[in-house]
Amino acid sequence: MKGGVGELEVRFAGAGNRADFLKIPALRHLLAPARIWQSVTPLVLSRHRKKHGVNTLEGQIAAECALLGIPAPEQIEILKDESIALRHFVRTRRDGAAPPSDYGYALRLTFPEPVSGPLSLGHSSHFGLGLFAPAAVPRT
Numbered sequence: 001m002k003g004g005v006g007e008l009e010v011r012f013a014g015a016g017n018r019a020d021f022l023k024i025p026a027l028r029h030l031l032a033p034a035r036i037w038q039s040v041t042p043l044v045l046s047r048h049r050k051k052h053g054v055n056t057l058e059g060q061i062a063a064e065c066a067l068l069g070i071p072a073p074e075q076i077e078i079l080k081d082e083s084i085a086l087r088h089f090v091r092t093r094r095d096g097a098a099p100p101s102d103y104g105y106a107l108r109l110t111f112p113e114p115v116s117g118p119l120s121l122g123h124s125s126h127f128g129l130g131l132f133a134p135a136a137v138p139r140t
């Protein structure tokens with residue numbers, strides 16, 4: 001470690017294939033296929049949001065979905081009240097590059113076909129931001 005700040009502590013979270021993780025009841029809902037996914041943690045965009053072009057909210061989400069090999073959502077809904085409720089999440093790292101915008105969105109994404117999780121998008125998604133879960137669909 002730079003500067004010799006002390007011992008490094010590593011915590012192992014788990015390893016295995018999809019079938020192994022589906023055996024864990026607490027994770028099944030994050031891995032299940034669904035057409036409608038809703039934010040669990042705020043999505044912070046990886047680039048500055050623009051009004052037109054590839055850097056719109058929709059364009060950035062479509063690009064990340066393409067990288068994951070899943071279709072772009074056919075509908076993206078910003079959940080205003082939920083976005084406000086998520087404002088207290090830590091959206092920046094103490095040490096590291098700050099996101100282009102320090103604002104997190106709560107979203108509902110509707111895909112043209114079921115998508116299997118886990119689904120995590122945006123800046124710092126590998127640290128827990130931008131996590132989605134299948135939305136509870138009201139029965140009629």
